[in-house]
Each structure stands twice: as structure tokens, then as C-alpha cells.
Amino acid sequence: MKPSTKAISTKPLPTPDLSDEQYLGAVCGLRPCRHGGLRVETEQLGSKKIIHNYGHGGCGVTISFGSAQLAADLVSKAAPKGDRIIVLGAGVVGLTTARELLHRGYQVIIYADKIAQDTTSSIAGALWLPVGIDFGDSPAKVQRMHDVLQRSQTVFRSLDPKLYGIEDLSIYEPKISSTEPDLFDTGIIAKPIKIDSFPFECAAEPGRVFKTLFIHNNRFLSAIHKDVIELGAEIRQRKFASIDELADLNESVMVNCLALGSRALFGDKQVYAARGVLVHMKPQDLGYGIHDGFKYLFPREDALILGGCFHEYDWDDKPDQEMIDEILNHHRRFFGQF
Numbered sequence: 405m406k407p408s409t410k411a412i413s414t415k416p417l418p419t420p421d422l423s424d425e426q427y428l429g430a431v432c433g434l435r436p437c438r439h440g441g442l443r444v445e446t447e448q449l450g451s452k453k454i455i456h457n458y459g460h461g462g463c464g465v466t467i468s469f470g471s472a473q474l475a476a477d478l479v480s481k482a483a484p485k486g487d488r489i490i491v492l493g494a495g496v497v498g499l500t501t502a503r504e505l506l507h508r509g510y511q512v513i514i515y516a517d518k519i520a521q522d523t524t525s526s527i528a529g530a531l532w533l534p535v536g537i538d539f540g541d542s543p544a545k546v547q548r549m550h551d552v553l554q555r556s557q558t559v560f561r562s563l564d565p566k567l568y569g570i571e572d573l574s575i576y577e578p579k580i581s582s583t584e585p586d587l588f589d590t591g592i593i594a595k596p597i598k599i600d601s602f603p604f605e606c607a608a609e610p611g612r613v614f615k616t617l618f619i620h621n622n623r624f625l626s627a628i629h630k631d632v633i634e635l636g637a638e639i640r641q642r643k644f645a646s647i648d649e650l651a652d653l654n655e656s657v658m659v660n661c662l663a664l665g666s667r668a669l670f671g672d673k674q675v676y677a678a679r680g681v682l683v684h685m686k687p688q689d690l691g692y693g694i695h696d697g698f699k700y701l702f703p704r705e706d707a708l709i710l711g712g713c714f715h716e717y718d719w720d721d722k723p724d725q726e727m728i729d730e731i732l733n734h735h736r737r738f739f740g741q742f
């Protein structure tokens with residue numbers, strides 16, 4: 405699976421309009437982080453086999469299909485094809501896991517408090533970039549994460565880009581935040597190119613540009629939600645207050661895609677939130693994105709997304725005016741509009 409080699413355009417590109425008239429509102433979401441990183445493993449709890457699939461942090465959309473495949477590999481060891489499997493959670497991780505299991509010939513019932521567009525997953529940008537996650541430092545863990553990324557990107561690139569809202573996007577970075585060189589080491593994302601100037605009006609010092617996938621998240625979530633229903637999944641809305649409630653369900657194999665919910669339900673104290681606020685401006689067809697740490701800008705079809713922040717251990721899920729002003733001021737300064 406090769407990264408995109410489509411040429412990066414050098415022609416002038418539009419500068420976003422960040423005036424007050426463009427402001428639509430702000431949203432806030434809690435990234436489901438975990439010390440020790442992604443947890444995909446089987447745990448026997450009484451008569452139930454629980455296959456965990458959580459800890460996706462700031463890149464759950466990016467790695468969703470890859471971790472879904474890992475979880476489905478574990479399901480294959482626990483139950484024969486045709487069995488009915490429970491998927492707990494209906495964010496991007498629950499839906500992609502359910503989709504993978506259905507494709508492998510299982511029956512699926514999804515239980516979730518909130519579904520698709522009502523979950524944290526719908527808040528994500530979403531840029532295809534493995535950031536905001538603890539990869540782990542052992543060579544085995546790093547290798548596993550690279551496998552997950554590779555498998556995930558292969559699925560993303562196999563989907564109809566129009567139907568699922570996926571495109572290759574040029575991402576520009578200022579020099580000051582051109583970090584994380586190892587993101588490109590495996591070749592899953594093509595190496596960035598150094599630039600001497602930005603092809604749009606900008607007050608920041610130019611750094612580099614690279615291409616990666618951008619996912620128009622509303623369209624993407626609707627499409628995979630539709631997929632699982634068409635493939636025969638049943639979705640039941642239910643909030644679980646304790647693990648004992650799982651014991652009452654008939655099925656013996658369950659995949660846990662409860663994200664932050666895994667902390668309370670399964671007692672995993674390594675799970676924590678990283679708060680993110682995003683400002684929505686009226687949609688603008690820029691044809692590129694900016695990645696400046698968590699102060700990014702993405703031209704999503706339903707809104708121009710201005711990020712943001714990554715506040716670890718902050719469980720406040722409402723946007724605040726101070727952060728909204730900080731985000732707007734940052735981007736206006738970046739584009740010399742202050």
C-alpha cells in the first residue's frame with residue numbers, strides 16, 4: 405500500500421476568510437486516551453469473553469479500521485462464523501468493528517448509549533494522522549501500531565471517496581511546529597517536502613507540506629452507519645451502568661468499543677480524557693489544510709474547522725469563550741488577519 409504520490413500543487417491558493425461574519429459556533433469533545441496506548445486484547449469475565457478495542461486517543465478515525473481488524477481477529481479465535489457477537493459502542497470504533505465482523509460472516513448486535521453522529525467521533529476533524537496517542541515504547545508495540553495504521557489506510561483507500569467523504573489533502577505546516585519526523589518513517593505517509601514560502605497569504609514562517617487523507621467525518625460516519633444496518637446489524641440504544649448488566653445478555657462474546665466508558669465500566673484507570681475545542685466557520689473550499697500542532701485548520705465540507713487544544717485530564721465537554729477566542733486569534737495571526 406503506497407502513500408499518495410500525486411504532485412503537490414505550487415499554484416496560488418485562497419486564504420481563508422476568518423472574519424466574525426464567517427463564525428458558525430464551537431464544539432468540544434473528549435479524546436479517549438489511555439496510558440499504555442491502544443488496548444486490543446481478550447479478557448474472560450465470568451462466562452463472557454470481552455474483546456477490548458479502546459484507547460484511540462486523538463486518532464481514532466485514523467486507526468479505526470486497523471484496530472477493528474485486530475479485534476475481529478480475536479473474535480475469530482473466540483467464536484465460529486455465524487455466531488451472534490455484541491459490539492458495545494457506536495462511535496467510529498464500534499461501527500467499523502461491527503462492519504468488519506459482518507463482512508467476516510458474524511451476526512452483530514450493537515449496544516450504545518449514543519449512536520454515530522451523537523458520539524465524540526462526530527466531532528473529530530478528521531485528519532488521517534497518528535497523533536495524540538501513546539504508541540508505547542517497546543519495539544513490539546511500535547510495530548503493532550504500524551501494522552494497525554497500514555491495515556487501516558488500506559481500507560480507507562479501498563472505499564469510494566465520494567460516498568465515504570475521503571480525499572487526499574495537502575497539509576501545510578509552519579516551521580515552528582514541523583515536528584514528529586517519525587510519523588513519516590514507515591512510508592505510510594509520503595515524506596514531507598520543505599517549502600520556502602506558503603502558496604497563500606500567511607504571517608508564519610514556512611516549514612513543509614505533505615499529503616495525507618482527510619475524512620469528511622459527517623459523511624463518513626453516516627456511510628458506515630448505513631453499511632452496518634444494510635449488512636444486517638441490529639442497533640439497540642442502551643446505557644450500561646455497571647458490568648453486571650452485561651452478564652444478563654445472552655451472547656457470550658462481546659467487543660468493547662466504549663472508549664472513555666471503559667474507565668467506569670471495566671475499571672481501567674489508565675483511561676483519561678484529552679479535551680478538544682473546535683471552532684466552526686462557514687465552509688470554504690480552500691483545497692488544503694494547516695497542521696500547526698493542535699492549532700489546525702481543515703476545510704470540511706460542512707464547516708471550516710479551526711482547532712483547537714489537547715488538554716489532558718480535563719473532562720469538561722463544553723466549549724468555553726476563552727478557548728474560542730484563543731483559537732480565533734491564533735488563526736487570524738497565522739494568516740496575518742489581525
Ligand SMILES: Cc1cc2nc3c(=O)[nH]c(=O)nc-3n(C[C@H](O)[C@H](O)[C@H](O)COP(=O)(O)OP(=O)(O)OC[C@H]3O[C@@H](n4cnc5c(N)ncnc54)[C@H](O)[C@@H]3O)c2cc1C
Pocket residue numbers: 432433434435436458459460461462463464465466467492493494495496497498515516517518519520523524525526527528529530531532533642643644645661662663664665666669679680681682712
Ligand atoms: C476535538 C477532537 C478532534 C479530533 N480530531 C481527530 C482527527 O483529526 N483524526 C482522528 O483520527 N481522530 C480525531 N479525534 C479522535 C477521535 O474522535 C476519537 O479517537 C474517536 O472518536 C474514538 O472513537 P470511539 O468510537 O472509540 O469513541 P466514541 O465516539 O466516544 O464512542 C464511544 C461509544 O461508546 C458508548 N458508550 C460509552 N459508555 C457507555 C456506556 N456506559 N453504556 C453504553 N454506551 C456507552 C457511547 O455512547 C458511544 O456510542 C478527535 C477528537 C476530538 C475530540
